[in-house]
Amino acid sequence: MKLSGKKALVTGAAGGIGSAIIARLQAEGATVAAADLDLTGTAADHALTGDLTNAGYSDALPARAAEAMGGLDILINNAGIMRRGPVTASTDEDFSISVAVNVEAPFRLCRAAIPIMAEAGGGAIVNTASCWGVHAGPDHALYCMTKAAVASLTQCMGRDHAHQGIRVNAVCPNEVDTPMLRTGFELRGFDPDTAIADLGKTVPIGHVASPEEIADVVAFLASEESRYICGALIEVNGGKPVG
Numbered sequence: 001m002k003l004s005g006k007k008a009l010v011t012g013a014a015g016g017i018g019s020a021i022i023a024r025l026q027a028e029g030a031t032v033a034a035a036d037l038d039l040t041g042t043a044a045d046h047a048l049t050g051d052l053t054n055a056g057y058s059d060a061l062p063a064r065a066a067e068a069m070g071g072l073d074i075l076i077n078n079a080g081i082m083r084r085g086p087v088t089a090s091t092d093e094d095f096s097i098s099v100a101v102n103v104e105a106p107f108r109l110c111r112a113a114i115p116i117m118a119e120a121g122g123g124a125i126v127n128t129a130s131c132w133g134v135h136a137g138p139d140h141a142l143y144c145m146t147k148a149a150v151a152s153l154t155q156c157m158g159r160d161h162a163h164q165g166i167r168v169n170a171v172c173p174n175e176v177d178t179p180m181l182r183t184g185f186e187l188r189g190f191d192p193d194t195a196i197a198d199l200g201k202t203v204p205i206g207h208v209a210s211p212e213e214i215a216d217v218v219a220f221l222a223s224e225e226s227r228y229i230c231g232a233l234i235e236v237n238g239g240k241p242v243g
Contacts, residue, residue: 001029002223007069009062011035011052011109012079013042016178017128020211021076024219030074033065045069052079052105053097062113071120074222075113077106077127077150082180087141094142102146107153110168114161122165126221127154128214129170131235135242147172151233158231167230169221174237175199176209204239 008025012018013034022032022044034044037051046068050057066072081101083094106127117123132140133147154170161168175181182192200207217236220226 001027002225003074003219004029006030006073006222007033007066007071008074008076008222009033009035009048009065009072009109009113010044010076010078011061011105012128013044014039015078015180016211017173017176017214018078019043020215021078021218024212024215025074025076025222028219028223030222031069033068035061035065036079053100055104055108058105058108059112062109062116066116072113072116073120073123075109075117075123075125076218076222077109077125078218079105080128080130080147082140082143082184084140084143084184086139090142098142098146102143103149103153106150110153110157114157114164114166117166118161118164123167124222124226125157125166125168126218127168127170128218129154129172129233131172131174131237131242134172134233134235137242154233155231162230167221167226169226169229169232169234171214171217171221172233172235172237173209173214174235174240174242175203176211176214178211181208202240203237207238209236209238 008030014036025032032044033046034042035048039047039049052058127150129150130147132144133151157168185192185195
């Protein structure tokens with residue numbers, strides 16, 4: 001098990017990708033602390049329920065996780081929110097919540113986690129960015145902007161903290177078959193199963209990604225198997241471009 005003895009904190013733990021990440025890390029031997037608004041039914045070893053838009057909660061979370069687990073080796077900044085539409089259709093609330101969840105929370109968690117990891121001799125941080133943060137896409141201005149910020153922050157931190165033995169990378173998915181994606185189809189009046197199947201036909205590899213396919217990459221980036229990868233943005237898109 002390539003993460004045996006490691007202690008990991010995962011945000012956005014109750015979502016489709018978050019749940020898959022927890023299962024994958026645990027399967028590789030890691031102890032996992034989960035963070036989300038509601039962790040009912042989450043299979044993590046430690047539940048640290050809270051709201052990432054609360055600065056105090058985010059600032060304290062890495063230390064709380066380290067205390068609960070006896071250390072912190074891995075941070076997975078997976079929490080995210082998507083507000084659709086061009087800038088002209090976006091509200092102040094859309095902007096505020098997108099920046100708070102997608103940018104400010106990862107910033108605060110990394111800022112708090114890096115000293116803990118550095119004191120222990122190193123660690124790994126994996127941020128969930130997006131292909132839509134690496135390449136501009138239509139009608140998702142706030143999502144693209146905030147995920148681009150995560151991508152840039154990842155590259156900066158990867159350079160700044162490599163000398164401390166801390167590797168910072170990002171996984172950049174395209175569409176993933178999660179409850180969030182399915183709910184989005186429902187809100188627009190589509191049958192989710194039909195919409196997912198039709199969307200899969202647009203992916204060169206033949207299907208929309210499963211949460212487990214993203215979690216596999218996260219586990220790789222968190223492990224020593226990726227020990228020479230730092231500040232990288234790994235696109236996991238099945239060969240499908242944004243657009």
